[in-house]
Amino acid sequence: xxxxxxxxxxxxxxxxxxxxxxxxxxxxxxxxxxxxxxxxxxxxxxxxxxxxxxxxxxxxxxxxxxxxxxxxxxxxxxxxxxxxxxxxxxxxxxxxxxxxxxxxxxxxxxxxxxxxxxxxxxxxxxxxxxxxxxxxxxxxxxxxxxxxxxxxxxxxxxxxxxxxxxxxxxxxxxxxxxxxxxxxxxxxxxxxxxxxxxxxxxxxxxxxxxxxxxxxxxxxxxxxxxxxxxxxxxxxxxxxxxxxxxxxxxxxxxxxxxxxxxxxxxxxxxxxxxxxxxxxxxxxxxxxxxxxxxxxxxxxxxxxxxxxxxxxxxxxxxxxxxxxxxxxxxxxxxxxxxxxxxxxxxxxxxxxxxxxxxxxxxxxxxxxxxxxxxxx
Amino acid sequence: xxxxxxxxxxxxxxxxxxxxxxxxxxxxxxxxxxxxxxxxxxxxxxxxxxxxxxxxxxxxxxxxxxxxxxxxxxxxxxxxxxxxxxxxxxxxxxxxxxxxxxxxxxxxxxxxxxxxxxxxxxxxxxxxxxxxxxxxxxxxxxxxxxxxxxxxxxxxxxxxxxxxxxxxxxxxxxxxxxxxxxxxxxxxxxxxxxxxxxxxxxxxxxxxxxxxxxxxxxxxxxxxxxxxxxxxxxxxxxxxxxxxxxxxxxxxxxxxxxxxxxxxxxxxxxxxxxxxxxxxxxxxxxxxxxxxxxxxxxxxxxxxxxxxxxxxxxxxxxxxxxxxxxxxxxxxxxxxxxxxxxxxxxxxxxxxxxxxxxxxxxxxxxxxxxxxxxxxxxxxxxxxxxxxxxxxxxxxxxxxxxxxxxxxxxxxxxxxxxxxxxxxxxxxxxxxxxxxxxxxxxxxxxxxxxxxxxxxxxxxxxxxxxxxxxxxxxxxxxxxxxxxxxxxxxxxxxxxxxxxxxxxxxxxxxxxxxxx
Ligand code: HEM
Ligand SMILES: [Cu+2]
Ligand SMILES: [Cu+2]
Numbered sequence: 001x002x003x004x005x006x007x008x009x010x011x012x013x014x015x016x017x018x019x020x021x022x023x024x025x026x027x028x029x030x031x032x033x034x035x036x037x038x039x040x041x042x043x044x045x046x047x048x049x050x051x052x053x054x055x056x057x058x059x060x061x062x063x064x065x066x067x068x069x070x071x072x073x074x075x076x077x078x079x080x081x082x083x084x085x086x087x088x089x090x091x092x093x094x095x096x097x098x099x100x101x102x103x104x105x106x107x108x109x110x111x112x113x114x115x116x117x118x119x120x121x122x123x124x125x126x127x128x129x130x131x132x133x134x135x136x137x138x139x140x141x142x143x144x145x146x147x148x149x150x151x152x153x154x155x156x157x158x159x160x161x162x163x164x165x166x167x168x169x170x171x172x173x174x175x176x177x178x179x180x181x182x183x184x185x186x187x188x189x190x191x192x193x194x195x196x197x198x199x200x201x202x203x204x205x206x207x208x209x210x211x212x213x214x215x216x217x218x219x220x221x222x223x224x225x226x227x228x229x230x231x232x233x234x235x236x237x238x239x240x241x242x243x244x245x246x247x248x249x250x251x252x253x254x255x256x257x258x259x260x261x262x263x264x265x266x267x268x269x270x271x272x273x274x275x276x277x278x279x280x281x282x283x284x285x286x287x288x289x290x291x292x293x294x295x296x297x298x299x300x301x302x303x304x305x306x307x308x309x310x311x312x313x314x315x316x317x318x319x320x321x322x323x324x325x326x327x328x329x330x331x332x333x334x335x336x337x338x339x340x341x342x343x344x345x346x347x348x349x350x351x352x353x354x355x356x357x358x359x360x361x362x363x364x365x366x367x368x369x370x371x372x373x374x375x376x
Numbered sequence: 377x378x379x380x381x382x383x384x385x386x387x388x389x390x391x392x393x394x395x396x397x398x399x400x401x402x403x404x405x406x407x408x409x410x411x412x413x414x415x416x417x418x419x420x421x422x423x424x425x426x427x428x429x430x431x432x433x434x435x436x437x438x439x440x441x442x443x444x445x446x447x448x449x450x451x452x453x454x455x456x457x458x459x460x461x462x463x464x465x466x467x468x469x470x471x472x473x474x475x476x477x478x479x480x481x482x483x484x485x486x487x488x489x490x491x492x493x494x495x496x497x498x499x500x501x502x503x504x505x506x507x508x509x510x511x512x513x514x515x516x517x518x519x520x521x522x523x524x525x526x527x528x529x530x531x532x533x534x535x536x537x538x539x540x541x542x543x544x545x546x547x548x549x550x551x552x553x554x555x556x557x558x559x560x561x562x563x564x565x566x567x568x569x570x571x572x573x574x575x576x577x578x579x580x581x582x583x584x585x586x587x588x589x590x591x592x593x594x595x596x597x598x599x600x601x602x603x604x605x606x607x608x609x610x611x612x613x614x615x616x617x618x619x620x621x622x623x624x625x626x627x628x629x630x631x632x633x634x635x636x637x638x639x640x641x642x643x644x645x646x647x648x649x650x651x652x653x654x655x656x657x658x659x660x661x662x663x664x665x666x667x668x669x670x671x672x673x674x675x676x677x678x679x680x681x682x683x684x685x686x687x688x689x690x691x692x693x694x695x696x697x698x699x700x701x702x703x704x705x706x707x708x709x710x711x712x713x714x715x716x717x718x719x720x721x722x723x724x725x726x727x728x729x730x731x732x733x734x735x736x737x738x739x740x741x742x743x744x745x746x747x748x749x750x751x752x753x754x755x756x757x758x759x760x761x762x763x764x765x766x767x768x769x770x771x772x773x774x775x776x777x778x779x780x781x782x783x784x785x786x787x788x789x790x791x792x793x794x795x796x797x798x799x800x801x802x803x804x805x806x807x808x809x810x811x812x813x814x815x816x817x818x819x820x821x822x823x824x825x826x827x828x829x830x831x832x833x834x835x836x837x838x839x840x841x842x843x844x845x846x847x848x849x850x851x852x853x854x855x856x857x858x859x860x861x862x863x864x865x866x867x868x869x870x871x872x873x874x875x876x877x878x879x880x881x882x883x884x885x886x887x888x889x890x891x892x
Contacts, residue, residue, distance in 0.1 A: 030813035030825060033745055048742045055732035063725060066703050070721070073642075075710040081643040082708040091651045094700045095693060102689045105739070110682060112741040117678045132518075157821060159427045167426065167823050187675075192514040193608055195673060195748060199814045204744045206674045208609060209513065210602025213675035230673075230748040230816050232507045234514060235434045238819030304500025304521055332518045 034199050037225065037246075038217050041202035043112045051105060058101075116202075119214040122184030124177065130187075130194030130207035130229065132334055133236035133293075137175050144259040147339055148173045149289075150239050169226040174243040178252040179219050187213040191334060192234060198227035198244055206231055219246040236293060270342040270366040276350070279363060283351025286344050290336070291352075299356035305332070310356035319362065322349055323372045337373060342366040380882050389484070392476030393882065394461045397483050399779070401458025402772075404486060406848070408450030409765075411494070413841055415443035420803075420837040426824045436820035437505035438497065444508030448626065449533045450490050452764045456629040457482075457540045459771050460568050462779065464544065466873040466880065467562050469553025469889045474546035482539035489532035496522035507818060509619070512600035512611040516592045523593065527586045534579040541575035544568055553872070555891035559650065562871055564632030566653050570660045571628045574621045577664075581618040585611065609674050616667035624663040627727075627759065628656060630767035631698060634720040636871070637774050638702055641717035642709025643868040648701040655694035655701075662691045672743045681740050688738040692731065699728050714866075715789030719770035722797055723762055730758030733808065748818075750826075751811025757804045769796070769847065776851065777865045781879030782858030788850050796843035802836030 035045045073079045127138035131147075138145040151172045155161040164170070177183045187196050189207035196215075197204040200223075205215040219225075227242040247255070288297065294306040301308035309315055314322050326349055329335030336345065346364045353360040381387045381396065391397060418439045422430045431439065461479065465472055473479050496503040501520030504510065515523060548569045552561070561569075588611075591597040598604025600611045631652075639646045646652065668676060668684040676684075702724050711717070733755040737743050746752060777783050810829040815822055822830070861878045872891070876884045 031809045033812045034814065044741050044745060047739055048736065048745065051736050051739055051742065055735060059728070059732065062699060062703060062728065066706065066721075066724070069703070069706045069708070070711065073707065073709050073711055075643070075712045079708075079710040081710040083644065084708075085645040085647050085649070085705075087648075090700075090704070091648055091697065095697060098693050098696045102692060106686060106689060109685065109739045109741055113681060113685075114678065116741055116744070117681075157428055159429065163426060163824055168821060169823050192518050193511055197748075197816070199745060202741075202745055204673050204747060208602075208674065210606075210608065211675060227814075228816050228819075232437070232511070232514065232818045234505075234518060235437065237437075238433065238816070238821050302501070305502075 036200045036202050037219055037221065037223060038201055040112070040115055040217070041200065043115070044202045047109060047112055050108065054101060054105065058098075116215075119184050119216045121182060122216055123181040124183045125186060126175065126177070126183060127186045127188070127212075128196050128207065130189035130191075130196065130233065130240075131339065132191050132234050132332075133229070133240040134339075135171075135175075135194075135196070135229075135240065135242060136190075136339070139256065142256050142260070144256055144263070145338075146173050146259065148175065148243070150241050152239075166226065168239065169228065169241045169243070171241055171243045174224075174245050176245045176247050176252055176255045177217075177219065178249045179222055179246045181249070182216055182218045185215045185217070187215065191332075193231050194229045194233045194240070195231035196227070196242060197230040198225050198242055200225040200227075201244070204230055222246050222248065266341045266343070270370050272343075273365055273367075274343070274346070276354075276363050279347045279350040280354060282344070283347035283349070284355070286340065286348040287351050287355075290340070291348065294333075299352075308356075309352050310358065312352075312358070315352045315358050316360060319349075319364065319368075320372070322353070323364075323369070327369070327373065342369040342373075345369045390480070392472070392480050394465050394473045394476070394479065395779075395880065395882065397473075397479050398458045398461030398463075400483055401454045401461060404483075405451050405453075405455035405458060405768075408446050408454070408490065410844070410848075412443050412446035412451055413844060415439045415446065417837060417841055419443060420834040422820055423822070423830050424834040425831060426822055426827050428821050431820065433820045434502060434505060437507075437818070438503040440818055441504045441507055441510075442493070442497070445493065445504075446490070447760070448508060448622070449530075450486075452626045452760070452768070453537060454486060455768045456568075456571075456626075456764075457537075459564075459629070459633070459768070459775075460540075460544055463775065463873060464547055464565055464568060465551070466876065466884055467565050467871060468548065468551065468556050469872050469885045469891060470547060470551035471883060471886050471888075473543050474551055475543045478539050479543055482536045482543065485532050486536050489529040489536065492525050492529040492532070496525050499525070509615060510589075511615070512589060512592070512608050513602075516589050516600055519593070524590070527590050530586045531583055534583045537575050538579050541572035541579075544572040545576075548572075553885065553888040553891050559653070560891065562632070563635035563646065563649070563652055563656075564629065567628040567632030567635075567656050570656050571625050574625050574628070574660055574663070578618040578621045578625075581614060582622075585614040585618065588614075609671075612671050612674060613668065616670045617664075619670065620667040621660075621663045623756075623759070624659060626764045628660065630723070630727075630764055631656060633767045633771045633774075634702065634723050637716045637720040637770055638705050638724075640774075640866050640868050640870065641714060641720075642706050642711050644705060644709040645870075646701070647704040647707075648697075651697055652701055655697045658694045659691060662687060662694070666691060669738060669740075669743075672740045673747050685738060685740045689735065692735050692738075695731055699724060699731075712867075714773075714786060715784070715793055716770045716774035718790065718793045718797075719766045719773065722793070723766045723770065726758055726762030726766070726800070730755055730763060733758065746811065748816055749811035750807040750815045750817055753817050754804050754807035754811060757807070761800055761804065766796075772851065774866075775873070776854060777858075777861035778873060778876075778878050778880055780855045780858070781861055781877075782854050783861045783865075784850055784854040784858055788846070788853075792843055792846050792850060795846065796840060799836050799838075799840030799843050803833050803840055804836070806830075806832045806836075 033045055033048050035042055127140055129136040135148045148171045151170050152168050156163050187205040187207045189209045194207040195204060196207055201217045203215045203217055205213045223246050225244045229237055229240045295301050295309050299310040314325055327337035343366045346366045346369050349364045353362055422436055499522045503522055504526045506515040548565060588599040592599055592601060598606035600606045600608050635646055666688045669688040737746055773789055806829040810826040813826060815826045863878050864874050
């Protein structure tokens, strides 16, 4: 029996129209790669479109021949099979033509790649370090350094609140770069491999422990550009976005100055003595933000992966061990020495030693942290 | 001489019969296909809409990892080995595989490997969560304790594959019937011969890399630990030196299958037989020198980047030759469109689409935008699902009547095809768009910008899953109550396997046939 082919084909066509109709209605449906905002990203985009159209061309020819054949040369139309099965000439032709197309394609790809690799003569350097699960940005020349965490609230993720426009693509401290300057990114990682990707800049560079990879960009117009980590880096890989603001040189300078002033304040704050309550409350907040993803809000940890803080021999043991674990990390435990300020470190350690039923009763002051770090 | 199979369970436990072992491989792979598919549906259910609804991010990562590992090592590879077991001896006129006892072993260690792998789901710290590519140091210093069991099971799978490959090479090279010269072998035999060499070349590399991981984790070495002077990028080079040939291991036998099916239903000999053989060999060779196209963003020097880009583009040439040959085989044939042919034609079209996106990914500067996005997920599913899975499905429909002596229900076969075909495209085509629009892969939650595409993908995935349940039903119904099949089965079937009775007797070609 002949199964009616027409029904499924009609279904496919219908599906196609429904799809394309919905596409033209919803303006938000993004189909294609972004053209981006730099000369390089535009070149990458045109390479993408070029190879795309080449593929379409080849597809039309190959599938065209195939469909014609499927229509004409079917037994039900009375077709009788020919018997040819070899042609050196044909084989030669369809080896050479694709080869030529590929050579034609390789040329522009090579020139673009050479541009991407030319990281010389940068005017601003940014050192980018991937951490589980946040980014750290350093301006070595300006002596500025800060962490950038996702700022989307948990309620939005778990469905308790309306999702914002930049859901999962927003951070507390964006990276600012000046427009019209060649900015070089030096990319590395502190724990596992991450990948720093901002589609609008066409920059994607893996952040690998022990390596410093280079990339660059030169943004023409001010704007906000968002991206995400692109290499699986563990549990919260989907929650470490990137936000880059391209701003005027003036605004950039002010921002750097403000960051420098803030660094000064932190150094000053490290000299003060705080009360137990101050430390404990601040520590509680830091724990919730920084430690609870792994050690869990109730301090019980995750069996086999993240040890409990409640009753932990480290939190109930010698202070030096505890400080060492938090400042320097161990295995999958991140080193927080550079991620948190001395005040924050003192607070969170004080909190851990006195919360979840850990009743050590001791107080760690910021100055203890400074001394500990200097002693190392 | 002619004795039948033993009775009961011992038939299956101790069998050295290539047909029994082939059957066990195929059922095992079917089971794994459903398990891997189940994990895929967990992923797609979570991604149905933005926000976290069903699973925790940590569990999500375990699902992607197990889905990838089980599909690759549990579904596709054993299915091809099962087909090789069943068909190779019959195609070359041999009485059995060359090393029948080893054959029994190479199958029977597999269930243990996968039982170990799946059992990690119940371990403290959960199953492996570092992706099927298990990049260090996420899979070493930062891995859950189950990684050790994972390494163990990869070792067993590797041993099984190597034994299978040795057996296949020994069979093809030594046991062909008189007159069956190399250049007369069916293409399925050729592609498997070349695949077997690929397996022997790269499975030890995989074993090596997991052993280095084991050392790093338990014995204090630092092969991949930068803090100890090791190199995380070295891991990727070794992994992909295995991994790229591995993707060809999953596709070359598929080329062989469609090269058998298309001529049958076009009633015309395969066009360009010898160029098919040479193209397969050159693809196999090139597959060893393109591995770093998976690593364009790790920061290789410009020269390395260019070499790997050019070599990768080059693979398109022999692959193109194959596609052109299939199309020309159809040209001026007298085609009918039974289920195996439908799946084979879909294979040619959709695999070519996967090839196109592969060509796009080869362009290194553009890959900076594609890499690790859903565009890549779309690409490799277009080559793996319509590539490997559709060819295996086609093979089952094509040879099932020979295996069990009964014909499947053609109308149901076609319904299966159309649901699978539509389901597949609805699942995977939109992933091109979400990927280009910037959605990274391996994330459990995403910005609503990509919500519509994801919803469509998820609907398609469940449709595709339903098609496979139908497939299972069709296969069982055929075995139990299908109409008797003739010995030739197909009007224009061609080859030694069709000269034996249907169902194929327990022992075939005990006296070698004469091949002219
Ligand atoms: C039922 C059909 C299938 C569906 C719905 C499906 C779905 C998916 C999805 C959504 C992902 C991406 C996960 C992520 O990046 O977050 C994925 C990954 C993957 N799939 Fe499938 N898949 C299917 C069949 C297959 C088959 C047949 C194979 C292999 C032959 C396969 C091999 C893979 C591999 C290797 C990965 C990568 C895993 C990783 O990222 O480590 N899939 N699949
Ligand atoms: Cu990541
Ligand atoms: Cu590859």
